[in-house]
Amino acid sequence: MLPEPSLDFAAYRAAIDAKLVALSPAPLPGQTALRLALRDSVIAPGKRLRPLICVIAAEDLGGPSEPALAAGCAVEMVHAASLVLDDLPCMDDAAMRRGRPATHVAHGEDVAVLAAIGALAGAFQLLATLPDTTGERRAEAVAVLSAAVGVKGLxxxxxxxxxxxxxxxxxxxxxxxxxxxxxxxFRASAELGGILAGADPAARDCLCSFGSEIGHAFQLYDDLLDATQNPVLLGKDVGQDAGKSTILSLVGSGSAERLIERHLERADAHLAELFGSASRLSALVAQIFAQADRTVRQAREAQVAGETGRGAGRP
Incomplete structure (x- = not known):
């Protein structure tokens, strides 16, 4: 169960984690390897930002909490599946994710692919059977998440x-x-919250625009973190962007940080249009990106300390 609407995002995360455990696809008896791979990918520790956005958007538009919680978990399952596939040797060939061995490293490539497909299928089954929701809203939710995953999305x-x-x-x-x-x-998470609250098209457009800005800001932060070369602090492989054409490689870290600020300002403007000058989504975003700032700063400090230490050891 979700807490009463509040700014206690830790309580929301705990509710999301519990719901993910309850709703994650359950393999056939005896298929232990697949069960463990699904557990490690879907229930691995994370910020749960996407389901948080879905639930809070729905609540603050007057919608029901429980269907939004389930829909947010569906988005998190898709996100987890995308990470499993992204880490495969045929794609980014990453060995670590969320502070743990990547799913294909821990469980094998074959099981990893099946776990990703299982998580994707489970996500859509979840949306198609959302509780306390009309059939029309379920269908809209499936269509929105399908578009986010498909050839014009992920x-x-x-x-x-x-x-x-x-x-x-x-x-x-x-x-x-x-x-x-x-x-x-991010767009899908926000729009799903609007759909389940019965929001009008203008409100859903605001939520989609907010999600777009957050997505751009989040990707820029990810690029900054990748450049710090600190896999222990970040919990995943770094240097994945070496030699890659990114916005960071074009404009440098200072300009990338200013771009992040602009994206966050525009995201806040969309929220203000919908909820007023102070909203829970705005507070959530501020909290998440303040933590991202601290992580970037810590990683850079560790990088400088490591370089200084190596320099001191040279003859």
Missing amino acids: VGGQFADLRGGRERRQMSEIRVANGLKTGAL
């Missing part, structure tokens, strides 16, 4: 990143890819 963004990332690209091209690969699920 799939299209990942393809652009894999096939074009090593080539010289214009900033506009990179922004489009980022908007698909990272922004799609």
Whole structure:
């Protein structure tokens, strides 16, 4: 159960984690390897930002909490599946994710692929059977998340990143890819909250625009973190963007940080249009990105300390 609407986001995360455990796909008896892979990918520790956005948007628009919680978990399952696939040797070939061995490293590539497909299927089954929701809203929710995953969403963004990332690209091209690969699920999370609250098209447009801005800001932070070369602090492989055409590689860290500020300002403006000058979504975003700032700063300090230590040891 969710707490009463509040700014206690830790309580919301605890409710989301518990719901993920309850709703995650359950493999057939005896298929222990698949069960463990699903557990490690879907229930692995995370910020749960996408389901938080879904639930809080729905609540603050006067919608029911429980269907939004389930829908948020569906988005988190899709996100988890995308990370499993992203880490595969045929894609980014990453060994670590969320402070643990990547799913294909821990469980094998074959089981990892099946776990990702299982999580994706489970997400759509969850949306199609949302409780206390009309059939029309369930259908809309399925359509929105399907679009976010498909060729004009995650799939299209990942393809652009894999096939074009090593080539010289214009900033506009990179922004489009980022908007698909990272922004799609943030947009879907926010819009699902609106759908389940019965929001009108204008309100849903505001939520989608908010999600887009958050997606761009989040991707820029991810690029900054990748450049710090601190896998222990970040919990995943770093240096994945080396030689890759990113906005950070085009404009440098100072300009990237200013771009993040602009995206967050625009995200706040969309929220203000819908909820007024102070909203829980705005507070959530401020909290998440303040933590991201601290992580970048800590990683940079560790990087400088390591370089200084190596320099002191030279003859």
